[in-house]
Amino acid sequence: MAGFGPKKMGLHGGPREKADMKSVKKLFAYCKPYFPSIIIALFLALVGAIATIVGPDKISEMMDIITSGLTQVAGIDMDEFMSVVIFLICLYAAGALAHYIQQFIMAGVTQKTSKRLRTDINKKINKLPLRYFDTTTRGDLLSRVTNDVDTIAQSLGSTIANLVNALVLFLGVLIMMFTVNWILALVTIGTSILGFMLMFIIIGKSQKYFSRRQQNIGEMNGQIEEVYTNHNVVKSYTAENDVKKRFSDINNKLYENNFKSQCLGGLMHPLMGFAGNLSYAAIFIIGVALILNGSDAITFGTIISFTIYARLFSQPLTTIAQSMNMIQQTAAASKRVFELLEEEEMIDESQKKVHLNENDTIGSVEFRNVRFAYNADKTIINNFNIKLAPGQKVAIVGPTGAGKTTIVNLLMRFYELRQPRLIINGEMTDYKVFDNGKSIRIMVNDNKELFINDEKTKYHISDSDNLPKNKILKFNQDFNLSADNEDISYKATIVTGNDIDYPKSYGFAVAYYGYIFIDDVPTKSMTRENIHDLFDMILQDTWLFDGTIRENLVYNKKDVSNEKLDEVCAAVGLKHFIHTLKKGYDTKLNNNLGLSEGQKQQLTIARAMIKDSPLLILDEATSSVDTRTEIVIQEAMDELTKGRTSFVIAHRLSTIKNAGIILVLKDGDIIEHGNHSELLAKNGFYAELYNSQFAQV
Ligand SMILES: Nc1ncnc2c1ncn2[C@@H]1O[C@H](COP(=O)(O)OP(=O)(O)O)[C@@H](O)[C@H]1O
Numbered sequence: 231m232a233g234f235g236p237k238k239m240g241l242h243g244g245p246r247e248k249a250d251m252k253s254v255k256k257l258f259a260y261c262k263p264y265f266p267s268i269i270i271a272l273f274l275a276l277v278g279a280i281a282t283i284v285g286p287d288k289i290s291e292m293m294d295i296i297t298s299g300l301t302q303v304a305g306i307d308m309d310e311f312m313s314v315v316i317f318l319i320c321l322y323a324a325g326a327l328a329h330y331i332q333q334f335i336m337a338g339v340t341q342k343t344s345k346r347l348r349t350d351i352n353k354k355i356n357k358l359p360l361r362y363f364d365t366t367t368r369g370d371l372l373s374r375v376t377n378d379v380d381t382i383a384q385s386l387g388s389t390i391a392n393l394v395n396a397l398v399l400f401l402g403v404l405i406m407m408f409t410v411n412w413i414l415a416l417v418t419i420g421t422s423i424l425g426f427m428l429m430f431i432i433i434g435k436s437q438k439y440f441s442r443r444q445q446n447i448g449e450m451n452g453q454i455e456e457v458y459t460n461h462n463v464v465k466s467y468t469a470e471n472d473v474k475k476r477f478s479d480i481n482n483k484l485y486e487n488n489f490k491s492q493c494l495g496g497l498m499h500p501l502m503g504f505a506g507n508l509s510y511a512a513i514f515i516i517g518v519a520l521i522l523n524g525s526d527a528i529t530f531g532t533i534i535s536f537t538i539y540a541r542l543f544s545q546p547l548t549t550i551a552q553s554m555n556m557i558q559q560t561a562a563a564s565k566r567v568f569e570l571l572e573e574e575e576m577i578d579e580s581q582k583k584v585h586l587n588e589n590d591t592i593g594s595v596e597f598r599n600v601r602f603a604y605n606a607d608k609t610i611i612n613n614f615n616i617k618l619a620p621g622q623k624v625a626i627v628g629p630t631g632a633g634k635t636t637i638v639n640l641l642m643r644f645y646e647l648r649q650p651r652l653i654i655n656g657e658m659t660d661y662k663v664f665d666n667g668k669s670i671r672i673m674v675n676d677n678k679e680l681f682i683n684d685e686k687t688k689y690h691i692s693d694s695d696n697l698p699k700n701k702i703l704k705f706n707q708d709f710n711l712s713a714d715n716e717d718i719s720y721k722a723t724i725v726t727g728n729d730i731d732y733p734k735s736y737g738f739a740v741a742y743y744g745y746i747f748i749d750d751v752p753t754k755s756m757t758r759e760n761i762h763d764l765f766d767m768i769l770q771d772t773w774l775f776d777g778t779i780r781e782n783l784v785y786n787k788k789d790v791s792n793e794k795l796d797e798v799c800a801a802v803g804l805k806h807f808i809h810t811l812k813k814g815y816d817t818k819l820n821n822n823l824g825l826s827e828g829q830k831q832q833l834t835i836a837r838a839m840i841k842d843s844p845l846l847i848l849d850e851a852t853s854s855v856d857t858r859t860e861i862v863i864q865e866a867m868d869e870l871t872k873g874r875t876s877f878v879i880a881h882r883l884s885t886i887k888n889a890g891i892i893l894v895l896k897d898g899d900i901i902e903h904g905n906h907s908e909l910l911a912k913n914g915f916y917a918e919l920y921n922s923q924f925a926q927v
C-alpha cells in the first residue's frame with residue numbers, strides 16, 4: 231500500500247513534485263527531536279487499530295452465540311455471551327484510550343514543532359540581508375509564517391498517526407478476512423477497489439490545485455500588504471481600478487483553485503460511501519448464497535462481521551486518500567517554509583572580536599576600491615575611493631540614481647560588499663574567504679577534493695607575490711575571477727595543505743570587493759551592530775514610534791536630564807513648541823498631535839544630538855520640508871555636524887555649500903570633487919547643477 235505514494239508521484243512526475251517530497255523529508259528531519267514521542271504515538275495507533283480489527287471477530291462470535299441460542303432449547307448461553315460482551319467492551323475501551331493518548335501526544339508534538347518553526351522563522355528574518363526584502367513582499371513572508379506553518383502543524387497532528395492507523399487497519403482487516411473466508415474476502419476487496427480507484431483519480435486531479443492554492447494565498451497577502459501600506463499613493467493616483475482588478479484576478483484564481491480542490495475533495499466521501507454500501511449488498515447476497523449452498527465455514531455471524539470488515543476496509547482507504555492530500559499540502563507548505571529557512575543569511579558575526587568603542591572612535595572613514603552591484607548585471611558603484619579625516623564633513627551630490635544612498639547602504643553594511651564570482655575552467659565555483667583582519671585566504675570548495683598531478687590538493691588562491699615560496703605549488707593556469715559583470719583574470723597559486731597562515735595577502739582581494747574602514751578598521755571585521763552604534767542617521771523619511779516625545783528623543787540612551795532635552799530642543803528650534811504642549815516632553819506622539827514633516831525631522835535631529843555618535847549620515851534629510859523650515863533645520867544640522875565626521879547627501883545644493891569637500895557622483899563614479907567655490911570655478915557638472923537650481927529659485 232505504501233508503494234502507491236511514490237508511484238503516484240511518478241504518474242504526474244516532474245521535478246516539482248520531487249522537490250516537494252524533498253521538503254517532506256526536510257520536515258521529517260526537522261521533527262527528529264520528537265521521534266520518541268512520535269514512536270509512542272504510532273505504537274498507540276497500532277494498539278487502536280488492533281482493537282478495531284479484533285472487534286468484528288468477537289462480534290461474529292457473539293452473533294453465533296445468539297443464533298445458536300435461538301435455535302436450541304437451552305437458550306442463549308448467558309455466561310459465554312457476557313464474557314464476550316465484557317471482552318468487547320474492554321477491547322473497545324482500550325482502543326479508545328489508546329487513540330486519545332495518541333492524539334494527546336501528537337498535539338504536543340504538533341504545537342512544539344510549529345512553535346519551533348515560528349521561532350526559527352523569526353530568527354531567520356533577523357538574519358536575512360536587506361537584499362532578500364527587495365524581492366519578497368511582506369505579505370508572502372507573513373503567509374509563510376502563519377498559513378504554511380499552520381498547514382504543516384495540522385498535517386503533523388493528524389496525518390502520520392492516521393496513516394499508520396489506516397495501514398495497520400488495512401493489513402489487519404485483510405488478514406482477518408482471508409482467515410475467516412476467502413470468498414467473502416475477495417468480494418469485499420473487489421467492491422472496495424472500485425471505490426479505491428475513484429479516489430485515486432480524484433487525488434491525482436486535486437493535488438495541483440492544492441499547491442496552486444497555497445501559492446495564491448501568498449500572492450494575495452502580498453497584494454493586500456502592498457495596497458494597504460501604500461493606501462495614499464493608490465488613492466492619489468486613482469489606481470484603485472488597477473488594484474481592484476489585480477486583486478480580483480488573484481482572488482478569482484484563489485476561488486477557482488480552492489473551489490476545484492474542494493469540489494474534487496468533496497466528491498471523495500460520497501463516492502467512497504457508495505462503494506461501501508455496494509459492498510454490503512454484495513456480501514449479503516454472496517454470503518447467503520454460500521450458506522444456502524451448505525458451506526459450513528459461513529455462519530450468520532460471519533456475514534455480520536464481514537459487513538463490519540467492509541466498512542473497516544474502505545475506511546483506511548479514505549484515510550489514506552485524505553492523508554495523501556494532506557501530504558501534498560504539507561509538501562507545498564514545507565517547501566515554502568524551508569525555502570525561507572534556507573535563504574542565504576547575513577554573515578554570522580558572533581566570532582568577530584574587533585570592537586570600536588563609541589567614545590574612543592575618532593571617526594576617520596575610508597572607502598578603498600569599493601565596487602558594488604545590487605544585481606550582478608548592473609554595477610552601481612564602480613571604484614569609489616575617499617578618505618575622510620575625523621570631523622570632516624563630506625557632501626555627496628549628484629542626480630537621482632547616481633548611487634548616493636548606495637554609498638550609505640554600504641557604509642552601514644545594510645548591503646555587503648559582495649564577493650566576486652569565481653570561475654575556474656569556465657565553471658562557477660563556490661569558495662570561502664577566510665579573513666582574519668590581517669590576511670585573507672580564499673579556499674575553493676574546501677571539502678571538495680581536487681586532484682592536481684594525481685595529488686589530492688586543497689588549494690587556496692592568493693596573491694602569489696606575498697606568499698612564502700617554499701610552500702607553494704605553482705599551478706600554471708589563470709584563474710578567472712569575475713567581479714560582478716567584469717571579468718578580471720588573476721594568476722592563481724595552489725598551496726598544499728590548508729593551515730598555512732600567510733603574512734600578508736591582501737593583494738588581489740582588495741581589488742575585488744574593496745574595503746571600507748572606520749578608524750583604519752575594515753568594517754567587515756566589525757559587527758553590523760557595532761557599526762550602527764557608531765552612526766547617527768537622518769533620512770528623508772522620519773522614523774518616530776508610538777510613545778512620548780521624551781521616549782522618542784532619548785531612544786536607547788539612559789539618564790538624559792530635562793536640561794539636556796531643553797538644550798538640544800532649543801538647538802533644533804523645537805523647545806518653544808514642546809513647552810506649549812500641556813504635558814511637555816511626556817506628550818504622546820500620535821496623529822492627533824499633528825506634527826508637521828519639519829517638526830518630525832527636528833525631533834529626529836534632536837534625537838541624533840542626544841545619541842551623540844561620532845559619525846553622522848544625513849540622506850536627503852531636508853528634502854520633504856519647505857524652504858523656510860529647511861533654514862531652521864539647516865541650522866540644527868550645522869550644529870549637529872560640528873566635530874563629527876559627516877556624510878551629507880542633499881538634493882538642494884544650497885544646503886551643502888559649506889561642506890569641507892563635495893563629491894559629485896554620477897553613474898557610480900566621482901566625476902568632480904572639491905569645495906563649493908572650487909567646483910563652481912571649474913564650471914563643470916556641479917556648476918551646471920547648481921546654476922540650474924539657482925535659476926529655479
Ligand atoms: N535595493 C536595490 N536593488 C536594486 N537596485 C537598487 C536598489 N536600490 C537602489 N538601486 C539602484 O541603484 C542605483 C542607485 O540608487 P541610489 O543609491 O538610491 O541613488 P541615489 O540615492 O543617488 O538617488 C539606482 O539605479 C537604483 O535603481
Ligand SMILES: [Mg+2]
Nearest residue numbers: 634635636850
Ligand atoms: Mg538616495
